[in-house]
Amino acid sequence: MTIxxxxxxxxxxxxxxxxxxxxxxPDPGTVAWKLTGEYDTSTKDFNQLVEEFLDAVEPGAVQALIIGQWGSAYDAEAPVELLVGLAPRLTGLRALFLGEMTFEECEISWIKQxxxxPLLAAYPELETLRVRGSDGLAFNPTRHPALRELAFESGGxxxxxxxxxxxxxxxxxxxLELWLGTDEYFGDAGVADLAPILAGTRLPELGYLGLRDAEIADQVAAALAGAPVVARLHTxxxxxxxxxxxxxxxxxxGQPLTHLRRLDLHHHFVSAELAARLVEELPGVEVDLSDAEEADEDGDRYVAVAE
Structure with a gap:
C-alpha cells in the first residue's frame, strides 16, 4: 500500500x-489551507505562490496550513526556512502539515525533508505538527509547551x-505518532530508542501512542507489554x-489492556486464533484487526507504507 x-x-x-x-x-480561520505546486514547480514559483496567498488572505487569521508539493520534492528540501521566516505574519497558526503528497506526486521515501x-521555536503556539517523509529529516530534543499532536509519517x-x-x-x-518503517528507507530505530517514551516519565498528557508501519512491530509489542506508559493511554x-x-x-x-478505548492493529499478520483471543480477552475495547495479511511464499512480511 502507498499513500x-x-x-x-x-x-x-x-x-x-x-x-x-x-x-x-469568508473566514480564513475556518479552513485548512493547502499550498501546493507541481512536480516541476521551481522554488521561486512556490515562494511566489506563498506570497500571493498571504496577499489574498489575512495572514494572522490562518490557523491551519498544509504544504504539498513545493516543487521537485525529491530534489529540493522542505521549505522550513521559508516557514520560519513567515512566523511574524502567521501569528495565528496552530496546525502545520509539511509534505502532504501522494505517491503519484512523490514517493514517501523520496520526499526531501x-x-x-526550528518550526517549533518559530511558532511557540503551534498545537499540531505533522511531517511526511524522512530523507534528510532531523528533529532535535526541544521544549514546546503548547504542542498537542506530533506525527512523523515515513517509510522509515x-x-x-x-x-x-x-x-x-x-x-x-x-x-504521538511515529511511523517507524523499515531499515531499507532510513528506519534504523530500535526499541531502545523508544525507552524514554515507554517509561512513562515524559509526556504526562499522552493519550494516543502510535508506533505504526513498523518492521519491528513484534519487538515493539513485547516492549509495550510491560511499558508503564500504556496505563495512561486510551489508544x-x-x-x-x-x-x-x-x-x-x-x-x-503482558499488562492489562482492558482500560484502552481502542487497540488498532489493522494491517497485520496475526493468525485467526490469536486475533479471536485478542477480541475475546479485551471486552469493551475496540480492537481493529482488519486488513489481515499473509506472508509471501518466502515467509516475508511487509509494512503497509515503505517506498
Whole structure:
C-alpha cells in the first residue's frame, strides 16, 4: 500500500487548496489551507505562490496550513526556512502539515525533508505538527509547551529523530505518532530508542501512542507489554506494520489492556486464533484487526507504507 489520496480534513477543518484569483472562504480561520505546486514547480514559483496567498488572505487569521508539493520534492528540501521566516505574519497558526503528497506526486521515501525543529521555536503556539517523509529529516530534543499532536509519517524513521522526540519536553502532547518503517528507507530505530517514551516519565498528557508501519512491530509489542506508559493511554496504535502471533501473544501475556478505548492493529499478520483471543480477552475495547495479511511464499512480511 502507498499513500494514494490527499487528506480532506486537517486539524478539524476542511481542506481548501489555494488558487490565485479564485473566490476565498469568508473566514480564513475556518479552513485548512493547502499550498501546493507541481512536480516541476521551481522554488521561486512556490515562494511566489506563498506570497500571493498571504496577499489574498489575512495572514494572522490562518490557523491551519498544509504544504504539498513545493516543487521537485525529491530534489529540493522542505521549505522550513521559508516557514520560519513567515512566523511574524502567521501569528495565528496552530496546525502545520509539511509534505502532504501522494505517491503519484512523490514517493514517501523520496520526499526531501530537513531539520524541522526550528518550526517549533518559530511558532511557540503551534498545537499540531505533522511531517511526511524522512530523507534528510532531523528533529532535535526541544521544549514546546503548547504542542498537542506530533506525527512523523515515513517509510522509515531515523533513530536520531526517534531519540529527539523521546528526549523532548512536550508537556501538553496528547497524540504521538511515529511511523517507524523499515531499515531499507532510513528506519534504523530500535526499541531502545523508544525507552524514554515507554517509561512513562515524559509526556504526562499522552493519550494516543502510535508506533505504526513498523518492521519491528513484534519487538515493539513485547516492549509495550510491560511499558508503564500504556496505563495512561486510551489508544494504542500498532497498525500498518508486520505484527505477527509473536507480538500478539506478548500483548496478551503482558499488562492489562482492558482500560484502552481502542487497540488498532489493522494491517497485520496475526493468525485467526490469536486475533479471536485478542477480541475475546479485551471486552469493551475496540480492537481493529482488519486488513489481515499473509506472508509471501518466502515467509516475508511487509509494512503497509515503505517506498
Amino acid at each position: 494514494s489520496t490527499h487528506v480532506t480534513e486537517f486539524a478539524g477543518r476542511p481542506v481548501v487548496v489555494f488558487e490565485p484569483n479564485v473566490a476565498l472562504p 530537513t531539520d524541522v525543529t 524513521l531515523p533513530a536520531t529523530v526517534v531519540r529527539g522526540v523521546a528526549e523532548s519536553d512536550l508537556p501538553a502532547l496528547t497524540h 494504542l496504535d500498532l497498525s500498518l506494520g508486520i505484527l505477527s502471533d509473536e507480538g500478539a501473544a506478548a500483548l496478551l501475556a
